[in-house]
Every structure is written in structure tokens, then in C-alpha cells.
Amino acid sequence: MTNESDGGVPATQPVGADLDAPAQTPPSPDKGMFGVKGSGDVSGFGGLARRRPSTADTPRPFGGYFDEVHDALEEAYPGFADAIEKVVVDRGELTLHIKAERIAEVCQIMRDDESLRFELCSSVDAVDYLGSDNRRFHVCYQLTSMTYRRRVRCEAAVAEGVSLPSVTSVYPTADWQEREVYDMFGVVFDGHPNLTRILMPDDWEGHPQRKDYPLGGVPVEYKGAEIPPPDQRRVYQ
Amino acid sequence: MTSQTTSGAGYATERETTEGRVFNVTGGDWDTITGGIDPLSNEKIVVNMGPQHPSTHGVLRLVLELEGETVTQVRPVVGYLHTGIEKNLEYRNWTQGTTFVTRMDYLAPLFNETGYCLAVEKLLGITDDITERANTIRVLFMELNRISSHLVWIATTGMELGAISMMLYGFREREYILDIFEETSGLRMNHAYIRPGGVAQDIPDSAVRKIREFLKYLPKKLKEYEDMLSGQVIWQERTQGVAVLDVTGCLSLGVTGPVLRSAGLAWDLRKTMPYCGYEDYEFDVPTATSADVWGRYLVRMAEIRESLKIVEQALDRLRPGPVMIADKKIAWPAQLAVGVDGMGNSLEHVAKIMGQSMESLIHHFKLVTEGFRVPPGQVYVGIEHPRGELGVHAVSDGGTHPYRVHYRDPSFVNLQAIPAMAEGALLADVIAGGASLDPVMGGCDR
Numbered sequence: 001m002t003n004e005s006d007g008g009v010p011a012t013q014p015v016g017a018d019l020d021a022p023a024q025t026p027p028s029p030d031k032g033m034f035g036v037k038g039s040g041d042v043s044g045f046g047g048l049a050r051r052r053p054s055t056a057d058t059p060r061p062f063g064g065y066f067d068e069v070h071d072a073l074e075e076a077y078p079g080f081a082d083a084i085e086k087v088v089v090d091r092g093e094l095t096l097h098i099k100a101e102r103i104a105e106v107c108q109i110m111r112d113d114e115s116l117r118f119e120l121c122s123s124v125d126a127v128d129y130l131g132s133d134n135r136r137f138h139v140c141y142q143l144t145s146m147t148y149r150r151r152v153r154c155e156a157a158v159a160e161g162v163s164l165p166s167v168t169s170v171y172p173t174a175d176w177q178e179r180e181v182y183d184m185f186g187v188v189f190d191g192h193p194n195l196t197r198i199l200m201p202d203d204w205e206g207h208p209q210r211k212d213y214p215l216g217g218v219p220v221e222y223k224g225a226e227i228p229p230p231d232q233r234r235v236y237q
Numbered sequence: 238m239t240s241q242t243t244s245g246a247g248y249a250t251e252r253e254t255t256e257g258r259v260f261n262v263t264g265g266d267w268d269t270i271t272g273g274i275d276p277l278s279n280e281k282i283v284v285n286m287g288p289q290h291p292s293t294h295g296v297l298r299l300v301l302e303l304e305g306e307t308v309t310q311v312r313p314v315v316g317y318l319h320t321g322i323e324k325n326l327e328y329r330n331w332t333q334g335t336t337f338v339t340r341m342d343y344l345a346p347l348f349n350e351t352g353y354c355l356a357v358e359k360l361l362g363i364t365d366d367i368t369e370r371a372n373t374i375r376v377l378f379m380e381l382n383r384i385s386s387h388l389v390w391i392a393t394t395g396m397e398l399g400a401i402s403m404m405l406y407g408f409r410e411r412e413y414i415l416d417i418f419e420e421t422s423g424l425r426m427n428h429a430y431i432r433p434g435g436v437a438q439d440i441p442d443s444a445v446r447k448i449r450e451f452l453k454y455l456p457k458k459l460k461e462y463e464d465m466l467s468g469q470v471i472w473q474e475r476t477q478g479v480a481v482l483d484v485t486g487c488l489s490l491g492v493t494g495p496v497l498r499s500a501g502l503a504w505d506l507r508k509t510m511p512y513c514g515y516e517d518y519e520f521d522v523p524t525a526t527s528a529d530v531w532g533r534y535l536v537r538m539a540e541i542r543e544s545l546k547i548v549e550q551a552l553d554r555l556r557p558g559p560v561m562i563a564d565k566k567i568a569w570p571a572q573l574a575v576g577v578d579g580m581g582n583s584l585e586h587v588a589k590i591m592g593q594s595m596e597s598l599i600h601h602f603k604l605v606t607e608g609f610r611v612p613p614g615q616v617y618v619g620i621e622h623p624r625g626e627l628g629v630h631a632v633s634d635g636g637t638h639p640y641r642v643h644y645r646d647p648s649f650v651n652l653q654a655i656p657a658m659a660e661g662a663l664l665a666d667v668i669a670g671g672a673s674l675d676p677v678m679g680g681c682d683r
Contacts, residue, residue, distance in 0.1 A: 090614050119488050123628045123645035142617045173491025176653050199316040230328040
């Protein structure tokens with residue numbers, strides 16, 4: 001495409017976001033809260049240490065229906081010990097961390113086994129944990145059992161550029177949701193019937209909800225003062 | 238007089254006249270495109286319905302492949318209203334989040350806010366500390382919002398199926414509800430009224446009086462709608478047996494809400510996985526068995542009546558008390574009042590903060606500029622939205638901003654069912670089927 005006008009509307013190149021821009025959300029520090037670095041702080045806050053997210057295995061018993069779900073899956077799925085990486089119970093919710101390549105198999109069992117019966121896949125989405133390279137993208141599947149009125153979250157972690165199997169053959173509802181994950185994070189689902197962008201334009205460059213993708217924005221003037229765009233304002237870490 | 242020149246590559250022919258150059262855009266290029274196609278051997282046509290179309294509920298685009306009047310393929314295309322709300326949330330503090338999420342599904346803003354606040358409260362571990370009055374107001378307002386959302390559904394669906402007067406009536410009655418919201422939150426839409434820890438401010442007595450009047454007013458109007466539509470032959474023909482989707486289809490496509498209940502499965506999160514104290518209210522879950530547009534109409538009309546029942550009970554249990562959590566580390570320190578430039582912090586309250594003590598001023602400043610911290614972890618909260626299950630997946634890394642918030646919006650998931658409902662049916666049924674899903678593109682595209 002050229003910029004030469006031949007009588008019609010002048011042709012311009014589509015402008016995407018700058019992919020080489022630095023990460024705009026600074027990584028959370030373990031020490032030195034409120035953005036304090038070095039000296040200058042006499043309050044003592046700068047010396048506070050932050051607790052890291054606990055993703056350790058939860059010890060048995062998990063409580064509630066979680067033990068039943070765990071045991072039923074173990075019984076119904078021969079590759080259980082190999083596929084389940086971790087079991088976390090937090091805030092009354094059960095999360096099964098599953099090896100990415102096994103996620104479709106596990107979902108099949110979760111849906112079909114009589115003592116599990118997770119008929120509905122409520123939601124599929126991803127979280128970008130930038131900085132943990134091999135487990136950067138966590139794809140979360142929120143499964144709902146209408147028979148037993150239970151919820152379970154299955155989570156599969158992949159590195160950038162690594163694909164995982166699509167669950168659309170088990171839960172057709174995951175079709176658009178996996179497309180959204182692909183669109184926003186660039187995670188590729190093998191076996192998806194039509195993995196294209198869904199919310200962003202087809203010719204968009206980059207995946208907007210990655211943590212290293214800039215938010216963008218322009219400064220605005222309000223009552224004489226200039227307010228910087230949200231991603232350049234002062235951040236309390 | 239004139240001399241005609243033809244530019245080879247351009248779309249239009251041009252000629253010089255005494256007044257200047259004149260372009261001729263009669264569309265002759267279509268002849269060259271269609272000339273080579275034999276009209277008899279090629280009866281399939283592809284029609285682009287939308288994204289700007291009065292009967293697609295906003296900017297939804299449907300690519301239809303037609304053989305005569307029969308639809309052989311439908312491909313819904315969404316994303317025209319994507320506003321990046323989820324990404325924006327990551328750059329604001331937890332309390333500011335409600336002002337963003339309320340703009341997602343603009344017909345059900347209070348559900349977006351409640352879902353978000355329930356998720357934040359679950360992350361904070363303060364779900365049980367929310368005051369009774371705050372929970373009752375949340376239920377009250379969600380049910381009023383459900384009614385207003387269903388009224389827009391019946392209004393727009395009426396319009397799309399040829400009952401224009403239904404549109405006027407539906408929007409007229411919705412205005413009553415918006416007045417109540419305005420009286421309480423200051424805004425007709427996009428209220429940011431429900432906040433982590435409670436609600437922004439108490440409900441005024443004048444609004445309670447208005448709700449009581451509305452409870453008497455609406456049932457008469459519902460009767461009028463049914464008198465107008467239910468016995469109507471055109472309405473019946475356009476809805477009965479149209480866009481059928483059974484329970485199996487609904488579950489595999491993830492369709493929830495009135496569409497699922499019209500297929501006969503009484504799945505309503507208010508009953509099956511209660512929140513905000515719904516387990517203490519007396520109401521039924523209406524279902525139908527026809528699984529068609531007619532069934533969805535019956536279910537929604539019955540749901541409006543059930544919501545009225547809940548509103549009445551909520552009003553009765555409205556006891557005086559705080560509407561915000563007692564924990565001052567979380568409760569937003571604001572007393573709103575209408576000032577010269579709109580709703581804002583009341584001057585008396587500002588004077589109180591400024592005059593009380595230095596510590597109180599520091600606390601206020603820290604909480605407003607920095608926000609509160611949320612312990613690391615993730616939660617998923619599902620609530621019953623007028624269109625189905627609204628799921629909020631919130632992740633915190635321990636900071637003052639959300640690390641990630643994802644909305645499972647029912648409009649987005651339900652829209653996947655359009656091909657299953659419409660393929661093989663008539664073109665006119667695409668409109669009826671799409672309308673019966675009640676999609677709101679603001680929620681779908683977020």
C-alpha cells in the first residue's frame with residue numbers, strides 16, 4: 001500500500017501500539033513500599049517486607065466438597081498423579097493446577113464422570129504473571145457442576161510461545177473465550193476450530209492485556225494543571 | 238462543451254466542465270463485478286447485517302449466508318465496542334474499579350458493580366462483615382435494575398418484531414426506575430454506587446417512597462403489556478417455535494439466565510449459590526418448557542413479577558444502620574452531596590476532615606490517593622445477571638491495584654448461540670432469536 005493518493009481517500013498505514021515500549025507496571029518489590037528507595041524515609045515503611053503470594057500445596061484435608069472432588073478425579077483419571085501439579089485451597093475456592101498438555105483430558109473427565117459432573121464451563125481467561133518465564137500465562141477454567149452445585153478452578157500455566165490443547169471439543173462454550181485469550185494474551189490453543197482475534201481488529205499488532213503491553217493515553221488538562229495518562233501517574237507499590 | 242476523460246484505476250469517471258471537474262459515480266464498477274456471475278446458478282448471497290443496524294442491539298455484526306429467505310450460515314462478529322476496561326482496571330486502585338466496571342453492561346450497571354465488589358470483598362475476607370443494610374440495599378437495587386433491564390428487553394424486542402408502541406411503554410416505565418437510581422446515587426446510569434465494603438451512601442426516604450409507588454404502578458402496566466402482546470397473533474407467530482435451543486444446547490454453549498430457564502432448567506444463582514443474603518428472600522424461579530422466544534418472553538415477564546416481590550421484601554427489612562463496613566482502613570471516607578459542579582464530597586464533611594486532627598487528614602489522604610491493599614490471591618464470584626451468569630475473576634498481587642480482573646459477561650457467552658438458533662431458519666427469525674438472547678454489546682465487548 002502506498003501513500004500516493006489516486007483520487008480517493010489518502011491511504012495511511014494502520015497505527016498499532018509500540019511493542020518495544022518498556023513494561024509500564026513496575027514489578028512489585030519485596031522491600032521498600034510506597035515507592036521508597038534508598039534513604040529519605042524516616043517513617044519506617046521503607047523497611048516493610050511484603051508477603052509473596054502463597055501458591056504452596058494445601059495440605060489435606062481441604063475441607064468442604066474439595067476432598068470429594070479431588071478423590072473422585074483421582075479415581076476416574078489414571079494419569080492423575082502425573083497431570084496434577086498442585087492443589088490450592090484459598091478463600092473457599094479449590095484450584096487444581098494442571099499440566100498444560102493434559103488440560104483437555106482433565107476437562108473431559110471433569111465433565112463426564114458421574115461423581116464430578118462439571119457440566120458448565122463458566123469462564124476461560126488468562127492471567128499474565130510477567131517475570132515467571134516458564135509459567136508466564138496461567139489459563140484459568142472456572143468449571144461449574146450444576147448437579148452438585150460446586151465450583152472448581154483448573155489452571156494451566158504455559159510459557160510464551162507454547163501452546164496448550166483447546167477444550168472446545170469438551171466445552172463448545174470455550175470457543176469465543178479461548179479466542180479472547182488468544183487475542184489478549186497471544187496464547188495459542190491447539191485444535192481450536194477458528195483461532196482468530198475476536199475483540200481487537202484483525203490486523204492489530206500485539207496482545208493488549210499482556211503486562212508488557214503499554215496502556216497508552218494522553219495527558220489531559222484540568223483547571224490549568226496537566227494530568228499525566230494513568231500509566232504514568234505515581235504508583236504506590 | 239464538455240470533454241470526457243476516464244481515469245483507469247479510479248472508481249469514478251471524471252470530466253471537465255465549465256464549472257470545473259465533475260466526477261461521475263454512478264456505480265458502473267458493480268456491473269463489472271456482477272456481470273460475470275450467472276444469476277441462476279448462484280442463488281447464495283452473503284448479507285452483512287450490522288454493525289450499524291437498528292435491530293442488532295448495538296454494534297453487533299452478523300454475516301449471513303442466505304438461500305432465498307433461508308439462512309444457511311450465520312457468523313456473529315463482535316468487538317466493535319471493545320473499550321479495554323479490564324486493562325484499565327489494572328492502572329487504578331481497587332475502589333476506582335467500580336466506576337469502570339459499571340460501564341460494561343450499561344443496562345445492568347449495578348450487577349457489574351456488585352459482582353466486582355463481592356470479588357474484592359472475598360479477596361479481603363470481609364464478606365461476612367458487610368452490614369445488613371448495605372446488603373439489603375444491594376439486593377433492592379439489583380432487583381430494580383433487573384426489572385429495568387427486562388423492560389428494555391421487552392421494549393426493544395417489541396420494536397424489532399413490529400410492536401413499536403411496546404418500545405415506548407417499556408422505556409417509559411424504565412424511566413421510573415432510573416429516577417429512583419438518580420435520587421439515590423445522583424446518576425441515571427453508570428452509578429458507581431456499590432463500593433467495596435458497602436454502598437456509596439444511604440438511600441434517601443424520598444427514594445423509598447418512590448419505590449413503594451412504583452410497586453403499585455408496575456403490575457398494572459405489566460398486565461397492559463400482556464394484554465397487548467400475549468394474545469396477539471403476529472406476536473405469537475413471530476415467537477412461538479422460533480430460535481429453539483434446548484437444555485443440552487444451552488449447557489454446551491454456556492448459555493445461562495432466562496434463555497436456559499426457558500428450556501426448563503431452573504438454574505438461578507440467587508437460589509443455587511446465594512450471595513448478598515438472597516437465601517432469606519421468598520421468590521420463585523420461573524421456567525418454561527418451549528425453549529423458544531415465546532418461552533423467554535414468558536420467563537422474563539414472570540421474572541419481573543418475582544423481582545417486584547423481592548423489592549417489596551427488601552423494603553420491609555430495611556432497618557436503620559450503617560451502609561459501609563466499620564473498618565476504617567477500607568471504608569471510603571466520603572459523604573456525598575450535590576455541589577455546583579455535580580455530586581461530590583459535602584463541604585461539611587471536608588471541613589470535618591480538615592479540622593479534626595492531622596492523623597485523620599493523613600488517613601483520609603492515604604486511603605484516597607493510595608487506596609487499600611488487598612492480600613494476594615484469586616477469587617471467582619458468580620452472580621445472577623439479567624442475562625445469565627456474570628462471573629468476576631479477580632487476582633491480587635498484594636498491591637493497591639488489581640493485578641487482573643476478568644469479566645465473564647453473559648452477553649458475550651450467550652451470543653455464541655446465534656448460529657445454533659438461526660441456521661436453517663428464516664431471515665426474520667434471526668432478528669427474533671438474537672433479540673431473545675438480550676445481548677448488550679457494551680458488556681459483550683467490554
